[in-house]
Structure formats: C-alpha cells, structure tokens
Amino acid sequence: MTASRVLVLNSGSSSVKYQLLDMADRSRLAVGLVERIGEETSRLAHEPLATGGGKREQLGPIADHEAALKAVAAELAADGLGLDSPELAAVGHRVVHGGTRFTAPTVIDDEVLAEIRSLVPLAPLHNPANVTGIEVARALRPDVPQVAVFDTAFHATMPDHVAQYAIDAEVAERWSVRRYGFHGTSHAYVSRATARLLGKEPQEVNVIVLHLGNGASASAVRGGVCVETSMGLTPLEGLVMGTRSGDLDPAVIFHLARVGGMSVDEIDSLLNKKSGLLGMCGDNDMREVLRRAGEGDEAARRAFATYVHRLKKYIGAYTAVLGRVDAVVFTAGVGENAAPVREAAVAGLEGLGLALDPRANAERSGEPRLISPAGARVAVAVVPTDEELEIAAQTYELVTG
Ligand SMILES: Nc1ncnc2c1ncn2[C@@H]1O[C@H](COP(=O)(O)OP(=O)(O)O)[C@@H](O)[C@H]1O
Numbered sequence: 595m596t597a598s599r600v601l602v603l604n605s606g607s608s609s610v611k612y613q614l615l616d617m618a619d620r621s622r623l624a625v626g627l628v629e630r631i632g633e634e635t636s637r638l639a640h641e642p643l644a645t646g647g648g649k650r651e652q653l654g655p656i657a658d659h660e661a662a663l664k665a666v667a668a669e670l671a672a673d674g675l676g677l678d679s680p681e682l683a684a685v686g687h688r689v690v691h692g693g694t695r696f697t698a699p700t701v702i703d704d705e706v707l708a709e710i711r712s713l714v715p716l717a718p719l720h721n722p723a724n725v726t727g728i729e730v731a732r733a734l735r736p737d738v739p740q741v742a743v744f745d746t747a748f749h750a751t752m753p754d755h756v757a758q759y760a761i762d763a764e765v766a767e768r769w770s771v772r773r774y775g776f777h778g779t780s781h782a783y784v785s786r787a788t789a790r791l792l793g794k795e796p797q798e799v800n801v802i803v804l805h806l807g808n809g810a811s812a813s814a815v816r817g818g819v820c821v822e823t824s825m826g827l828t829p830l831e832g833l834v835m836g837t838r839s840g841d842l843d844p845a846v847i848f849h850l851a852r853v854g855g856m857s858v859d860e861i862d863s864l865l866n867k868k869s870g871l872l873g874m875c876g877d878n879d880m881r882e883v884l885r886r887a888g889e890g891d892e893a894a895r896r897a898f899a900t901y902v903h904r905l906k907k908y909i910g911a912y913t914a915v916l917g918r919v920d921a922v923v924f925t926a927g928v929g930e931n932a933a934p935v936r937e938a939a940v941a942g943l944e945g946l947g948l949a950l951d952p953r954a955n956a957e958r959s960g961e962p963r964l965i966s967p968a969g970a971r972v973a974v975a976v977v978p979t980d981e982e983l984e985i986a987a988q989t990y991e992l993v994t995g
C-alpha cells in the first residue's frame with residue numbers, strides 16, 4: 595500500500611484551516627478550522643468525514659498557532675487519522691509570500707524554511723503563521739515531506755512592466771519592491787474551473803477572477819496565464835477588504851505620520867487591521883454589513899458602496915488589460931455567497947457586455963454555475979474556490995511525480 599494521504603494546513607493571521615485528503619480518490623477524510631487564535635473565545639471545529647463521526651467543537655482560549663496546531667493534531671489522532679499514520683504521504687502548507695525565489699511548490703528543508711522566514715517583513719500577517727505550521731508539522735513527522743505551496747506563485751507570470759512600481763529602479767531592486775500578488779492558488783484553481791464550466795480549455799479563455807474573502811483580490815488570466823492582479827508587494831493593495839484598505843494615495847501615510855503624529859507601526863496596523871469594511875462601518879463581516887445596510891444604516895450602506903465601486907473599477911481595468919473577456923467569476927466567502935455584492939458589482943456594466951440573470955444570481959448552490967443570461971457576450975459565473983484541494987494536489991504531485 596502506498597501512502598496517499600495529504601494533510602493541508604492553511605494558516606492565516608488568526609486562524610488555521612486544515613483538511614486531510616486521500617489523494618488516491620481526492621476524498622476528504624477530515625476538515626476543520628481553528629479561529630480567533632489568541633483570543634479568549636477561540637473555537638476549534640473538527641469534522642472527521644471518514645468516520646462519519648459528526649462535527650465536534652471546542653471552545654475556549656487557544657493562545658497561539660503552535661497550540662492551535664497541536665490541538666488539531668490531537669483531534670485527528672482521536673479519530674485514528676493522526677499524523678503518526680503510515681498512510682500520510684506529505685503535509686502541504688499554504689505559504690503566502692514566496693518572494694521572487696519560489697514560483698512552484700517546493701519541498702521544505704532548513705534552507706527553504708529560512709528563506710520563508712526571511713520573507714516575513716513582506717507578509718507580516720501571514721508568513722509567521724505559515725512558519726509555525728511548518729515547524730509544528732515537521733516536529734511531529736520529521737520523516738514525511740513538508741511542501742510549501744505559495745500564494746505568489748501563480749502571479750510570477752505577470753510581465754515585468756506590470757509587476758514594476760513606477761519608482762526609482764535601484765531602490766526597487768535593492769529592497770525587492772515590486773508587485774507579487776497573492777491568493778494565487780485560488781486564482782489558478784478558479785480560472786481553470788471556469789474554463790471547464792464554459793466547456794473550454796484554460797488556454798482558450800480570458801477570465802477576470804474576483805476572490806472576495808476576508809482578504810480580497812482580482813486577477814486577469816489570459817489563456818490560463820496570470821497577466822495582472824490587484825495585490826502588490828504585500829496583500830494590502832487593491833480591493834477593499836474586511837479589515838484592509840486596499841488602494842490609497844501613499845501620501846495618506848506621510849500625512850498621518852507628519853500631521854497625525856502616528857508611528858509607522860500604528861499606520862501599518864490601521865491600514866491592515868482597522869480599515870476596509872471594519873474601518874468604514876465597524877463590521878468586517880459582509881453578512882453584517884448587508885444586514886445593517888438593509889435596515890438603512892448609513893455607514894454600512896456607504897461601506898458597501900465603496901466596496902462595490904472598487905470592484906467595478908477593477909472589472910473595467912482588467913477588461914482593458916485583457917482586451918477580450920470570456921468570463922467574470924466570483925469566488926471565496928463573499929463572492930460565493932453575497933448575491934447583492936455580485937448584483938451591484940455588475941450593475942451598469944452592460945457596455946462591457948456584462949449582465950446578470952437575477953434568478954440565477956439569487957440561487958444558492960455549492961456548484962460552479964453561470965449567473966449571466968443565456969447568450970450574454972461575457973459570462974458571469976460563481977465558482978467555489980478550493981485552495982486546500984489545490985494545495986493537496988500540487989503537494990501530492992511533487993512528492994509522487
Ligand atoms: N452568506 C454570506 N453573505 C455575505 N458574506 C458572506 C457570507 N458567508 C460568508 N461571507 C463572507 O465571507 C468572508 C470570509 O470569506 P473566506 O473566503 O472564508 O475568507 P478567508 O479565507 O480569507 O478567511 C466573511 O468575512 C464573510 O463576510
């Protein structure tokens with residue numbers, strides 16, 4: 595019997611999502627989530643699909659990512675799905691920043707881990723958690739390959755003139771200042787799945803992918819190759835997000851420092867953790883924003899309008915970048931679930947060939963589906979992302995291929 599299980603760890607700044615998959619048939623054996631790590635109200639939700647044991651929940655403080663991962667390992671072990679199993683072929687880690695060095699899945703050794711650690715300043719919210727995940731998994735199973743799958747990898751094909759910021763070239767080179775892009779695993783998976791939905795090969799279609807989760811980014815994918823994306827040096831640029839500002843005039847930072855007396859760290863925290871929907875209206879969860887806006891709450895309505903306006907700008911810009919667009923596709927928590935966001939983002943874009951079928955848009959389903967009217971010039975679609983499956987597939991291919 596060859597080992598065919600892959601454990602995928604997707605560690606975020608305050609959460610860990612995980613899945614144990616059997617890559618022999620791509621089935622999911624266990625899935626779970628630890629959220630609000632570092633708070634009093636941490637929660638671990640675990641579902642051992644293989645045993646049919648039903649969902650289990652643990653409430654109470656989980657201090658840090660190390661504690662979270664150990665709790666996950668204990669849950670898996672309790673179902674006989676532990677990391678000690680001889681069937682475990684590899685652990686796949688989502689690593690957010692791969693810099694210019696990593697553009698493909700990579701088996702992690704000491705040197706690779708050191709390089710991932712050195713990229714922490716470029717993804718301070720994400721890479722430290724990714725490093726902890728690698729350290730904990732490695733300590734538990736030093737004999738099993740640990741593979742890093744990078745959020746930046748899919749965007750490495752962006753042309754230099756797209757990746758370059760219009761700043762002094764020597765300064766940019768010296769400090770690795772360029773646009774990298776993130777959520778690449780999702781953009782890759784979803785753009786391919788969209789081609790399939792259209793009955794085409796990825797090489798045949800041009801797609802605009804809107805990944806709208808807590809973090810949010812857009813990408814322009816021409817014939818399966820990423821040519822532009824909205825996140826930059828770090829996951830702060832681009833769309834309005836749950837707690838991040840996205841695009842702004844860089845002079846806002848000088849102004850807040852010089853006139854507002856804020857430190858660089860305070861401004862960093864303001865723009866990454868206290869901005870976006872949260873900053874504008876006090877709620878970062880789109881469900882709350884929609885509920886409040888529906889009740890006529892002015893701050894929530896304006897936050898929604900700003901969020902949607904930014905999306906429209908990117909759809910227009912990427913239509914120009916691609917020249918011909920076959921599909922605009924919505925994915926991730928907001929993109930898959932929030933029909934009002936999709937409706938408002940596409941409204942008024944008939945000139946670009948975009949329209950929605952209101953009935954199809956209102957339908958709820960976990961399947962990839964079209965929400966544009968039959969015969970529309972540009973398809974509009976909802977395609978659920980599956981970063982964990984994609985990470986598992988890339989990991990398994992690397993260790994067995
Ligand atoms: N039914 C829904 N309507 C609107 N927004 C939703 C809905 N379900 C989930 N979301 C949004 O999805 C977001 C999380 O998306 P997700 O892709 O899971 O994010 P991440 O992977 O970045 O943590 C939540 O902040 C929430 O606002």
Ligand SMILES: CC(=O)OP(=O)(O)O
Pocket residue numbers: 606690720745776777807808809810829
């Ligand atoms: C890169 C990024 O923004 O990731 P997330 O959406 O998981 O925060």
Ligand SMILES: [Mg+2]
Pocket residue numbers: 807808926
């Ligand atoms: Mg996500």
